[in-house]
Amino acid sequence: MKKKIVSLMMCAAVTAAFMTGCGSSPSNSSSADGDASNGDAADGDASDGDAADGDASDGDAADGDASDGDAAGGSGETLTIGFAQVGHESDWRTASTKSCQDVFSADNGYDLQFVDCDNDPAAQIEAIRGFIQQAVDYIIVDPIVSTGWDTVLTECEDAGIPVIVIDRTIDDSDKYVSWVGSNFKTEGLAAGEWLKAYTDNKGISEVNALVIEGSTGSSATIGRTDGFKEIADANRWKILDSQSGDFTEAGGQEVMESYIKSYEGQFNVVICQNDNEAFGAMTAMKNAGIEYGVGKDVILISFDACTAGLEKVMSGDINADFECNPLAAPDVEKVIKQIQNGETPEKEVYMTEHWFVNEDVLSSITVNGEEQELTVVTQEIIDAQY
Ligand code: GYE
Secondary structure (H helix, E strand, O other): HHHHHHHHHHHHHHHHHHHHHHHHHOOOOOOOOOOOHHHHHOHHHHOOOOOOOHHHHHHHOOOHHHHHOOOOOOOOOEEEEEEEEOOOOOOOHHHHHHHHHEEEEEEEEOEEEEEOOOOHHHHHHHHHHHHHHOOOOEEEEEOOOOOHHHHHHHHHHHHOOEEEEEEOOOOOOOOOOOOEEEOOHHHHHHHHHHHHHHHHHHHHOEEEEEEEEEEOOOHHHHHHHHHHHHHHHHHOEEEEEEEEOOOHHHHHHHHHHHHHHHHHOOOOOEEEEEHHHHHHHHHHHOOOOEEOOOOOEEEEEEEEEEHHHHHHHHHHOOEEEEEOOOHHHHHHHHHHHHHOOOOOOOOOOOOOOOOEEEEOOOOEEEEOOOOOEEEEHHHHHHHHOO
């Protein structure tokens, strides 16, 4: 309880800092300061028993208040929303797209212009320019890469179109009204802290790790890589290699196959920066006769914790999965409604997340100096997950 209060107070302080202009973009660098929002992303909320009930985000997903087909609050106006999505590379992405399509539906009073940018940063900038030409009311963007944004965001500003950033961060411009997403560095730190506590618990004295990174240049990759590396360095673990699998299953398999050729017999931990890469890595290890998962030779760690990922945690193939919540759209809708009502939305909105494990051997870990609960996966949790 106390922890929660402190975290809320710190959050208010961070918000105040943004309002007085002390903060700029919600870059991962802020997380290195142990900022309050880190803790918030995965704070004690799990202890409230809301592990997978989706309450952080389901509240408005398809809720009543926009379902009258009038997103603009009584004027009967339909709001046109342009959404420049990253692509379709993963289960997480599918859930993110669905969340936006569910919330910004015609029934809810929206005309959603959806562009799948297929992981191409130039195509994403072009999609946004297309939205400006169409004179949409709002633009939502999940930035494929974290830099190169100021020019096009200035164009949006000049056109008077508010931009809402979701998921990945923009690190070289603050010309957007709000960002809704996760603290990726905290996720990486949590994975490292869990591995430290777990190997201590199991009496494993050496860590020789292979990292399969996500897409290069994305803030999700940068944050998860930096966070894990910080704990690895502090414990003098060996990171044998760290290469991109582009957040895809095929990419994860390909990188793991090449790792097996180079490092067979030398590694005891594999960290995949999303579930789909972990599935690919599992195929590669299975084909090579390498045993992974709970009680096996190789500890397998993943991020995202979508339904299929959690199934693999429950079956013991993945030891621990660090959640990244893709259901941002309800919070984005709140931001839009605030703007419609002439209010100023918060610059940063953090999603609620949980750290999922297979074994009931550790109840919590300390991340950024804050105790955070570990959740053992059950069928009920899987059934409620996206
Ligand atoms: O982890 C991965 C997806 O940006 C957080 O992108 C997101 C990442 C997610 O493709 O599965």
